[in-house]
Amino acid sequence: MSLLIVGTVAFDAIETPFGKTDRITGGSGNYIAHSAGHFTHDMGLVSVIGDDFDQDELAYLKKIGTDISGIEVIKGEKSFFWSGKYHLDLNRRDTLATDLNVLANFNPVLPEHLRKPDFLILGNIDPALQIKVIEQLEARPKLIAMDTMNFWMDIALENLLSVLTKVDLLTINEEEARQLTGEYSLVKAAQKILTMGPKFLIIKKGEHGALLFHGNRVFFAPALPLEDVFDPTGAGDTFAGGFMGYLAKTKDISFDNMKRAVIYGSALASFCVEKFGPQRLKEVTQEEIEDRVQVFIEIVDFDIILE
């Protein structure tokens, strides 16, 4: 198993200034797999759904090389459902509904054959569950990455700090980095987080790009200035999925290769926001991805020769 993904597989209902959806598929694990599937077809996904979940979506996941034997189906129950409404400033959103449903009793169990992944990504779920997943591993992956959010800092800080000591890379947004460390300066926040366990840190800044920290090294990845951002739901997970998918494909966790992975993750995220849900991620071709990466290369390119 090249890449094991643990995260939610869910329904979302989304309203943005540009449109509105009824119940569509979503969830962190689902977005990660959709994105990583552009780089590797040797994935496993551990999650929980109700028997109401979309069979076409599961078929799609299998088609792109996802072992879904770790997705537990709870009969007679409903899948996790989230509903939100975005402001014109798409960085701001109001949650309209969070129906945990099957997620309330999620207890991730790794099937025997998924316990030795080369790479593991823990989507944004309860840190107690993230720990449970790590404890089931039979060999240490090359890299364990995790995502989290402010909610867990508020209600489960102790478990969050514990899982941090067990992972190699954390992805987090600016505000969360500040909340976790009490430091306003992102440089100081990063320095603190790098003493909490992870050796690598990615601070996601949405439309302003992302920062990758490792020791004293920093990489600043641009975000493309997009003409239209249609729906930002899942962009962070798509970024993480592209990042991990690229690492799983290249099997190289050097800082230089992680920089490339950040660019590929950013490219995938820039597609994700073009349509509602994971739709655009299903359509995008290798050629489109390469063309988008070329734009990333050009947009930050300058030549200054210092004496």
Next chain:
Amino acid sequence: MSLLIVGTVAFDAIETPFGKTDRITGGSGNYIAHSAGHFTHDMGLVSVIGDDFDQDELAYLKKIGTDISGIEVIKGEKSFFWSGKYHLDLNRRDTLATDLNVLANFNPVLPEHLRKPDFLILGNIDPALQIKVIEQLEARPKLIAMDTMNFWMDIALENLLSVLTKVDLLTINEEEARQLTGEYSLVKAAQKILTMGPKFLIIKKGEHGALLFHGNRVFFAPALPLEDVFDPTGAGDTFAGGFMGYLAKTKDISFDNMKRAVIYGSALASFCVEKFGPQRLKEVTQEEIEDRVQVFIEIVDFDIILE
């Protein structure tokens, strides 16, 4: 005359979360000259001050190659004074005092020998005065750049739109670009602004870097993630000064050279914020600037070879 600067020369009193100053020197024209002086010693500064202004500051401006014969001194009156207090989020500040003093009747008159500059930068002043300056030119400069702010959009939009038709490059921040165009997307806002007169546009995003637009081309310049930002006052003017100083030095207004100029401007701005007022700009050496530019080169550097 290589570079003509029109802007304020003033006193500021600044409070940040990290400290507080009494009256220190400031003003857009002053910051621009301090910054541009690292690239050219053939500058002119047109402004107005009272007879209370700091003689040492004027001596420093002369020392770095600024012709100050265009700075009108009004006897018995006071220099422009601004006082502000920054929040922990240094992008937010409260203005505590704006005493126009001599600025209330500022009528910029270009001395005869300053009317044929190669490059002209119009700092953030009343657009009516920016027009008056342009009307006094005896030859078209290679490039006219201007800065402005939301205040002039609120109270002098017609004049602002008029001066825009006469300049080559506009620097503006994100919110101002949105206000000026009614477009939330920066790409759409940029496209609109490029139809209003300027052929080049720089959108300043503070700690998130800057975007340079020209036709269909975009350059994304990073900002350095700084451990400590001490005082952001003047950072935008310092950026503009470094940018124009670099162009004046190299006499090359190609898009590729403008990208370099953006990096040098960003480097100077990153020094400006390290101390109160223009102090750090007086101290910084060529070697420090080159070292800082090297950091900019490294922070966005990645190598992806597409097939």
